[in-house]
Amino acid sequence: MVSIEMIVAARARLRGHARRTPLLSSPFIDELAGRRVFVKAECLQHTGSFKFRGGWSAVSALDPAVRARGVIAFSSGNHAQGVALAAKLHGVPSVIIMPSDAPKLKIANTRALGADVVLYDRATQDRDAIGAALSGERKLTLIKPFDEPQVIAGQGTTGLEIAEQTEEEGIRSAEVLIPCGGGGLTSGIALALEASAPAFRVRPCEPEGFDDTTRSLASGKIERNAAMTGSICDAIITPQPGNITFPILQRLAGAGIVVTDEEALRAMAIAFVRLKIVVEPGGAVALAAALFHGDQLEEDNVVVVTSGGNVDADIFAGALARHG
Amino acid sequence: MVSIEMIVAARARLRGHARRTPLLSSPFIDELAGRRVFVKAECLQHTGSFKFRGGWSAVSALDPAVRARGVIAFSSGNHAQGVALAAKLHGVPSVIIMPSDAPKLKIANTRALGADVVLYDRATQDRDAIGAALSGERKLTLIKPFDEPQVIAGQGTTGLEIAEQTEEEGIRSAEVLIPCGGGGLTSGIALALEASAPAFRVRPCEPEGFDDTTRSLASGKIERNAAMTGSICDAIITPQPGNITFPILQRLAGAGIVVTDEEALRAMAIAFVRLKIVVEPGGAVALAAALFHGDQLEEDNVVVVTSGGNVDADIFAGALARHG
Structure with a gap:
């Protein structure tokens, strides 16, 4: 594969x-x-x-029309920043779904790299459901962290x-x-x-x-x-x-x-x-x-x-x- | 020049x-x-x-017969380590004259890089006289730090x-x-x-x-x-x-x-x-x-x-x- x-x-x-x-x-x-x-x-x-290597590789490999709609990733850490910067440098939107208790600096950095950060409550909300709803609506492409x-x-x-x-x-x-x-x-x-x-x-x-x-x-x-x-x-x-x-x-x-x-x-x-x-x-x-x-x-x-x-x-x- | x-x-x-x-x-x-x-x-x-660049440049530029006798430098810091490593990698001796109150780690590092570290007391000893005596005796080449x-x-x-x-x-x-x-x-x-x-x-x-x-x-x-x-x-x-x-x-x-x-x-x-x-x-x-x-x-x-x-x-x- x-x-x-x-x-x-x-x-x-x-x-x-x-x-x-x-x-x-x-x-x-x-x-x-x-x-x-x-x-x-x-x-x-x-x-x-x-993580920037994988983020760039994945975003740059997308069909331009697909890429233009944007990408989405789940991450509280390094993958979030890698995907956010790769999307920003391609001029396409990114949505990063992060737990609301993630370190404030990482949230701030990911936002500063141009991502639309969506926070969820780990205890009460289903991250996958939020992601599915967002990516379905906006036809975003999911960038998985490793698989x-x-x-x-x-x-x-x-x-x-x-x-x-x-x-x-x-x-x-x-x-x-x-x-x-x-x-x-x-x-x-x-x-x-x-x-x-x-x-x-x-x-x-x-x-x-x-x-x-x-x-x-x-x-x-x-x-x-x-x-x-x-x-x-x-x-x-x-x-x-x-x-x-x-x-x-x-x-x-x-x-x-x-x-x-x-x-x-x-x-x-x-x-x-x-x-x-x-x-x-x-x-x-x-x-x-x-x-x-x-x-x-x-x-x-x-x-x-x-x-x-x-x-x-x-x-x-x-x-x-x-x-x- | x-x-x-x-x-x-x-x-x-x-x-x-x-x-x-x-x-x-x-x-x-x-x-x-x-x-x-x-x-x-x-x-x-x-x-x-x-400092390793300058140390290597100076040591490598010496006539091989002159270099083989060894080099000497005055330094309590980065120049000491740069010259010591350059001399070691050329397989020639180095003498580094350091104040006895220099940080212990810097003295240890310079020794570990193969230099013969000679300590002097800033208050009572003349560093230049020590250097002149040593380099005269052993015909060492002085590597100045910048000039x-x-x-x-x-x-x-x-x-x-x-x-x-x-x-x-x-x-x-x-x-x-x-x-x-x-x-x-x-x-x-x-x-x-x-x-x-x-x-x-x-x-x-x-x-x-x-x-x-x-x-x-x-x-x-x-x-x-x-x-x-x-x-x-x-x-x-x-x-x-x-x-x-x-x-x-x-x-x-x-x-x-x-x-x-x-x-x-x-x-x-x-x-x-x-x-x-x-x-x-x-x-x-x-x-x-x-x-x-x-x-x-x-x-x-x-x-x-x-x-x-x-x-x-x-x-x-x-x-x-x-x-x-």
């Missing part, structure tokens, strides 16, 4: 719009990890996360860049550690690397207690998380792997790696000191895996994706205070 | 060693500044500042990248705001832009009370700062403009812009929220100038260099707490 041709086509559509994020490194991080670590800093992407081929193709462009950038560094094989929620980024990168750097293997990384993908890969069938709250890694908490993403991961991914919230916070502090980048907790789990779970790795080289940087100042300062 | 040919030659020597740092932007920053702002993120350079042609040429490679990256963005003219200490980075970029993007003009940016370059440009002769301490922007506090750098700035730079420490801290917080980069106070003065002194700017487009990110966690957290 998602092919390398779709990823290559997405790259062409993203050119000049998405940022080619840098591949960073530090001898101090190599020393801590006991191997060479290359950090693909997607926190530096527009809107502060890789959507053009979104996966957009996230996969990260993998094409990883292949190019590691080749420039002379790296011929590596494990690629990726923060994994619904699996859109991980499966997209896996498909891109299968075609462009087949000696590379992706490893999904998740927070403790929300390791649905790790357990699903181990059991061979889709497993659910017991809860949807209780980790600071909010950006990558999803109920279960996607129906499109999971078969891709089954075919191409190595075993998942699970890290604690505390390890994610330590990784954020190390990224601050050694790389000068701002990483959010969910975006730091792959770096945490490289730093603190090296016993589960096999290769001398690892690529780590820091997938987002949308973290509140008090959480960031807390991570630095404890681990800086 | 420093020519565009030297900068182009430095670029060739830096290729594959220095990082081509990204040019970042945010619609939120454009909105705050009232114009388009492009941020050249040199805080993402190796060792966390642009040194090959160092200026290395910093100037930042300007060649700015010219290329703004051309990719379709920008034909801009003011280029640069944190200015001794003027190595500002004069190097000015020379690079004179040749490769002549419609661009550099504007040195300094902290209040340490505006030696701004006053020197205004008066037409080298002016000194009254003090050497008292600003949080420690990385760019120097006694006066250099003898090599100042004539270049006189010929090519627009008027200096002076910002307060408080504005630098606010700019750091905005860079955290909107760009996901870590900028140190001295590295944030140009962004502060773009954000808070737009009345002194003429162009619709500005390029801002964030020159370094080596800031302690408590100062960074303080900036976020007050302005996040």
Whole structure:
């Protein structure tokens, strides 16, 4: 359902719009990890996360007449901002349905990116019904956060860049550690690397207690998380792997790696000191895996994706205070 | 004394060693500044500042037999780390003379980058005498922090990248705001832009009370700062403009812009929220100038260099707490 041709086509559509994020490194991080670590800093992407790639890919792939009617997305976080900015830059309306208790800054940012933000009460209102009513009325196109081929193709462009950038560094094989929620980024990168750097293997990384993908890969069938709250890694908490993403991961991914919230916070502090980048907790789990779970790795080289940087100042300062 | 040919030659020597740092932007920053702002993120350079460029340029330009004896530098900060890493990667020894009251982390980092760190007591010992004795004995080459042609040429490679990256963005003219200490980075970029993007003009940016370059440009002769301490922007506090750098700035730079420490801290917080980069106070003065002194700017487009990110966690957290 998602092919390398779709990823290559997405790259062409993203050119000049998405940022080619840098591949960073530090001898101090190599020393801590006991191997060479290359950090693909997607926190530096527009809107502060890789989600802009998928948002742009999906919006730009629409038939112009369909696109002109607008798009709709459900999200309280990074996907909201990615879709909103992609729509704005295409000059088409976007409706983002957000819970009314979402952080005020995220609501404000999504509005400032041009979206029509519709708030709903999680306790009393049915988000899907609101979405269905709005999209039916206005004939908006729903942009799903991960189980959507053009979104996966957009996230996969990260993998094409990883292949190019590691080749420039002379790296011929590596494990690629990726923060994994619904699996859109991980499966997209896996498909891109299968075609462009087949000696590379992706490893999904998740927070403790929300390791649905790790357990699903181990059991061979889709497993659910017991809860949807209780980790600071909010950006990558999803109920279960996607129906499109999971078969891709089954075919191409190595075993998942699970890290604690505390390890994610330590990784954020190390990224601050050694790389000068701002990483959010969910975006730091792959770096945490490289730093603190090296016993589960096999290769001398690892690529780590820091997938987002949308973290509140008090959480960031807390991570630095404890681990800086 | 420093020519565009030297900068182009430095670029060739830096290729594959220095990082081509990204040019970042945010619609939120454009909105705050009232114009388009492009941020050249040199805080993402190796060792966390642009100083690695000059260090590499100077070390790589030495005659191999001279280089093999080693290099020496005086620095408590970013220049120390830039020279230490450049020497290490060339496989030659480095001696860095640092005050014994320098931050422990900076001393540890410089040692970890392979340098032989020699500490001296600011109150009772003469740093120059220690340096002269050491370099005479071991025939080390002194790498000065800014008033040194090959160092200026290395910093100037930042300007060649700015010219290329703004051309990719379709920008034909801009003011280029640069944190200015001794003027190595500002004069190097000015020379690079004179040749490769002549419609661009550099504007040195300094902290209040340490505006030696701004006053020197205004008066037409080298002016000194009254003090050497008292600003949080420690990385760019120097006694006066250099003898090599100042004539270049006189010929090519627009008027200096002076910002307060408080504005630098606010700019750091905005860079955290909107760009996901870590900028140190001295590295944030140009962004502060773009954000808070737009009345002194003429162009619709500005390029801002964030020159370094080596800031302690408590100062960074303080900036976020007050302005996040």
